[in-house]
Amino acid sequence: MNLSIKNVPDELAALLRERAARNHRSLQGELMAIVEAAARERPGTMTIAELRQEVRRLGVSTPSESAAIIREDRDGR
Template identity: 50%
Template sequence: MTTPSTLSIKNIPDDLLRRLRNRASHNHRSLQGELLAMLDHYVGSAPLSLTELSTHIQRLGLATHGDSTAMVREDRDGR
């Protein structure tokens, strides 16, 4: 197992630091915990493949349009 690294951010504007602290408090986290959660969310993991994305959409029960040709025709004919 690797040792966690340390990251330092300098020259943070006071207003930004205040907003980060407010966000951390709102989410019941320490400032460090909030920053780690934000980094994890925005950096995320590897993007999903098209197959994984399709499977995820189907599991959510979202409607998909299998044939875009019909949609293009409908749009064109509606003009």
Template identity: 55%
Template sequence: MEPPMPVNLSVKTVPDDTVQRLRRRAERHHRSLQGELMAILEDAVREPASLSPMDILKEVRGLGLATPSEAASMVREARNGR
């Protein structure tokens, strides 16, 4: 079986402001506009990595969000403080 042929995609009538922001983003990443668009597309369709429950908990805590048990403790504390 032959490998699939690359497909050319085209996005029409992109607002100037969006194009300028894409150009600045490409420059920050040391890429051409084409390279930046390819990176954005690849990132958008990448399958999410499987995270363990501990990995998810670390991410939640890193965001400063409460886990269900922490949230329950917060609610209890708030009720007792009334």
């Protein structure tokens, strides 16, 4: 089967070529990898690495006393 995407902006095409080069793939190979990953993706699921990246992006942090709170709760059982 052949697929085609028309009217790709030059800037986007350049970014895709750069990405392909970084991954040591042809543009066709890189596009296939992207499409395959998107098709196999299960909506609503994240890998640990993706979750970590999202937490960092959002700037989420836990207070330093959280370990003490958890320990206190466990000791109280």
